[in-house]
Amino acid sequence: MADNFTKGMARNIYYGGGLFFFLFFVGLTFDTMLELPKRDNRDQITDTVVHGKKLWEDNNCIGCHSLMGEGAYFAPELANVYDRYGAGNEQAFKQFMQSWMAMQPLPAEGRRKMPQFNLSTEEVDALSDFLIWTSRINDNDWPPNKQG
């Protein structure tokens, strides 16, 4: 075998393999681009969801929290915080968010603290809309449990 393995064969494997996997990844990328619109409910992206995402970024919530597994692990995952506290009821969740954001930082010794962001009622509502929209993205049920 070693005797008839020529440079030409090695080159063909190199270029052929390179081309094969290049095309393979192009195919996977294409598939992802086709799949995403079916999963992210982009038709439900309202102006307040957009505003909420901007507030989420401007206030660096991801600096402490994770969202669909991405972000920091200092504070709870928030992609499913709507399921945790809203249980399918948007009004109940929005009320929870208003009081949660207003209460921070909690005066509890030895507990990790969340800062006070001094956001308006409208801003907290927008953040709630963003988190409700996020919770409905089909991310293969990540995180695996409600508390995660």
Ligand code: HEC
């Ligand atoms: C400096 C870190 C930090 C930042 C930045 C931060 N949080 Fe938090 N957050 C926390 C901590 C810590 C907790 C858990 C506090 C507790 O349980 O007492 C928490 C809890 C929460 C909860 C309740 C989650 C649950 O399951 O109990 C929500 C909702 C929340 N944060 C929203 C936000 C939003 C929205 C932002 C951005 C505007 C934000 N947080 C930015 C640290 C942070």
